[in-house]
Amino acid sequence: MKLLILIGLVLLIIAVHQLMRVIELSRELKKTREWQVSEKDNRFNGKAMLAFMFLFFSFFFWQVNRWNDKSLPDAASEHGVKVDALWDANIYLITFVFLVTNAVLFYFAYKYSGKKDSKATFFAHNNKLEMIWTIVPAVALAFIIIFGLKYWNEITDHAQEKDKVVIELYAKQFDWTARYPGKDGKLGSTDYRQIDGSNAVGLDTLDETGFDDILIKNEFHIPVNREIEFKMRSRDVIHSAFMPHFRAQMNCVPGMVTTFKFKPIKTTAEMRKDPYVIQLMDGINKQRAKDGKEAVEFDYLLLCNKICGASHYNMQMNIIVDTPADYEAWLSKQKAIKTKTVASAEVK
Amino acid sequence: MANVHATNTGHEHAVHHAHVHHHDDDHEESFVSKYVFSMDHKMISRQFLITAVVMAVIAMTMSIIFRMQLAWPGEKFAFINAMLGDKWGKDGVLDPNMYLALVTIHGTIMVFFVLTGGLSGTFSNLLIPYQIGARDMASGFLNMLSYWFFFISSCIMLTSLFIEDGPASGGWTIYPPLSALPEAMPGSKLGMTLWLVSMSLFIVSSLLGGLNYIVTIINLRTKGMKMTRMPLTIWAFLITAILGVLSFPVLLSCALLLIFDRSMGTSFYLSDIYIGGRPLDNVGGSPVLFEHLFWFLGHPEVYIVLLPALGITSEIISTNTRKPIFGYRAMIGSMLAIGFLSFIVWGHHMFLTGMNPFLGSVFVFTTLLIAIPSAVKAFNYITTLWKGNIQYTPAMLFSIGLVSSFVTGGVTGIILADSTLDITVHDTYFVVAHFHIVMGLSAIFGMFAGVYHWFPKLFLRMMNKKLGYLHFWLTFVCAYGVFFPMHFLGLAGVPRRYYTNSNFPMFDNLVDINEIVTVCAIIGALAQVIFLFNFFYSMFRGEKATQNPWNSNTLEWTTPVANIHGNWPGSLPVVHRWAYDYSKPGQEHDFVPQTVPLADGEHDGGGH
Secondary structure, three states: HHHHHHHHHHHHHHHHHHHHHHHHHHHHHHHHOOOOOOHHHHHHHHHHHHHOOOOOOHHHHHHHHHHHHOOOOOOOOOHHHHHHHHHHHHHHHHHHHHHHHHHHHHHHHHHOOEEEEOOOOOOOOOHHHHHHHHHHHHHHHHHHHHHHHHHHHHOOOOOOOOEEEEEEEEEEOOEEEEOOOOOOOOOOEEHHHOOOOOOOOOOOOOOHOOOEEEEOOOEEEEEEOEEEEEEEEEEOOOHHHHHHHEEEEEEEOOOOOOOEEEEOOOOOHHHOOOOOHHHHHHHHHHHHHHHOOOOOOEEEEEEOOOOOOOHHHHOOEEEEEOHHHHHHHHHHOOOOHHHHHHHHHHHH | OOHHHHOOOOHHHHHHHHHHHHHHHHHHHHHHHHHHHHOHHHHHHHHHHHHHHHHHHHHEEEEEHHHHHHHOOOOOOOOHHHHHHHHHHHHOOOOOOHHHHHHHHHHHHHHHHHHHHHHHHHHHHHHHHEEEEOOOOHHHHHHHHHHHHHHHHHHHHHHHHOOOOOOOOOOOOOOOOOOOOOOOOOHHHHHHHHHHHHHHHHHHHHHHHHHHHHHHHHHOOOOOHHHOOOOHHHHHHHHHHHHHHHHHHHHHHHHHHHHHHHHHHOOOOOOEEEEEEEEEEOOHHHHHEEEEHHHHHHHHHHHHHHHHHHHHHHHHHHHHHHOOOOHHHHHHHHHHHHHHHHHHHHHHEEEEEOOOOHHHHHHHHHHHOHHHHHHHHHHHHHHHHOOOOOOOHHHHHHHHHHHHHHHHHHHHHHHOHHHHHHHHHEOOOOOOHHHHHHHHHHHHHHHHHHHHHHHHHHEEOOOOHHHHHHHHHHHHHHHHHHHHHHHHHHHHOOEEOOOOOOOOHHHHHHHHHHHHHHHHHHHHHHHHHHHHHHHHHHHHOOOOOOOOOOOOOHHHHHOOOOOOOOOOOOOOOOOOOOOEEEEOOOOOOOEOOOOOOOOOOOOOOOOO
């Protein structure tokens, strides 16, 4: 079989070679040069440029039409709503620039395709024009910068509210652990040297504030309409805590604690009733049925978004946004790690 | 050495030395000194180009392999098994570690070996002496070393594909601790060491080349070639070389510190790490330091890749519209502005790394500033087309393709530069789409344009035009088919560097997007076979070139169609005007070569 393919390839190469030879010889007879651009070539490529523009723009609108409703749902956090508004303004602006600039480019490419007797206009510079397209982008960018930085400062500011919830997200290859401060409202201090089988996040076993801390795997809960302050740590390599539905993302860096805060505004239950989310899940479940997988319901997700090793693609955790009452009820059922750590401390 | 001396002398001196040159030509050169350890800028240029073509084919094949996995995860492909063998492609399914390795090496090869070494190496070497009217580079020997360092570095990078643990696989940005700790992934063992060695040699090559380019442009311009008469290609190569010389040493130090951390127990980038079942001793370092050092090169690198392509297309667009480039001085000004700003924007890669958010604000400001000179360049290109008489050579097609991709990819940069908006799409496919279009496509289109345009100078023959057309249109359509849909993956929140998107439900509805991307990638890759055929066939069998096939003004077209030492058989040409007198009123032809003296009362440059 391989031999056959090889022979086929060799024959193909010989055939192409002979063909080229014939073309070459015939051209020598005609005394024309293949590489010289004729008016016909210009006309063809000029029209092709215009045709490409229509194809390209149709493709663009086709994609928007077909895939726009696969985008993330509207932001489920307070700052995210602002981010989305700014996003929309920016997207409209750049789509406009993208369409107009490409249209002008391809139109000129068509309109001024070379003709035999025409001559180009000697037009080397024009200060007024150049001023216009220096100043207009500068002004537009000034607005973008001002709004962007205003929101950025708000988003990255410290968590202010009194009833804020502090949660630690602890990343390692390849899973997440959420740590809640427990009744005392304080996260216990940590020391990476004390990590072992029974102390996965490296709590300082002598620090009493850590005794009532709560460790959660696979799925963690947060209350709606309260400020959540995340403190991120990593055990081994850089990870990134990406919570796309909340427009939240921050790297987890070994050796330092990074923070990100947001205030969720929609509970998981509310999201599941949102018409946009329902159509999104319909699409997902349709594909899952095709692949022979079971149907699923919407869940907020925490993803790893910084390359961290072989199972980088498989490092997520569900987030459940509860009403405050449900949250308190859930939290009260979780067990503190106290007994274990005290025991291991005493053994030492 | 005669040619080296002759280059920087004045007019009369050069005439004297020209005899020496003829003497040189009579000598039969040995195969080794002519084709292997050549010090001739034209031969070195060809060596860079062919090495880059080989590297590009390898990197493109890698992308096809991982694109197949992304579109049809877990499916069995004989192709994957044939390429990777039973270890990495068992039963034709790509191994997750190998997936990361392919992504990493694809990025490394494309960014450094193809678009830095290949693009600058080929065209700076070919065009700097030709277009400024010099006999060769300032130092032929350093130039030769530059290529051979590049060659060795390429070989080491390729060797790393064949070792037991696989090549480096921490992403082309090789962030530690992932890249520093052999326990973190198999690719961080020997593969990473080889990556660092290879890149260190690459940096040496780049520095030797860059210094040579700068010295040559500043010192060896022929009589009358004022800085303000230089073609924009040369300006682009000059600024590129300066960026490289200022930023690559930082990458070298960054790599050296990583080598120390890996093999000598230092803690520049490491702190508080527990891995492989034990806590490490390293305390006090910070991976964020690495990111600062890396991106201090990494961002100028984007422009090191892009500026030569912009320079090349400036020249080609002007020649083929038969018009002067619009706003020559504004083009130089914008390139200088881009070059300067590129050094103070690196932090926009790091908004979410734990860097102080206020610092982030500063980088938002500087990054958005860089959009202004970029916009000026794009609009100036478009105005150059206006009322032109466009000659559609394949090179011209690719140049227009570059302007389109530069705009299309550039506008999404405005989103990503805005730290607030970056939170949502950072490290998603939106970023992948952005940089592949604005940097990847633009630069590769510029490179194709350059190859088609200067093929007569490179190999003294012409490439086939019709195949060039076919190549362009297939490539252009497929390129947007590959990278445009990726924006929508990003909008859906799909992270980069995921081995599969079907491991959990969130991205199950995006299968069709991934399939379109991969199908376009495969067709686009096959279209490159047309180019490869045209390239190698024309090299030996193409039509013989004429002296000035595109009726161009620049000096390289005043040289005879032959490979001679010293480029010009007699004295060096004398320059009397700028390079863009196309369709100048009152002239007989629609081009006036730079060597034609100004008539009485005629103004030089585009003014007045």
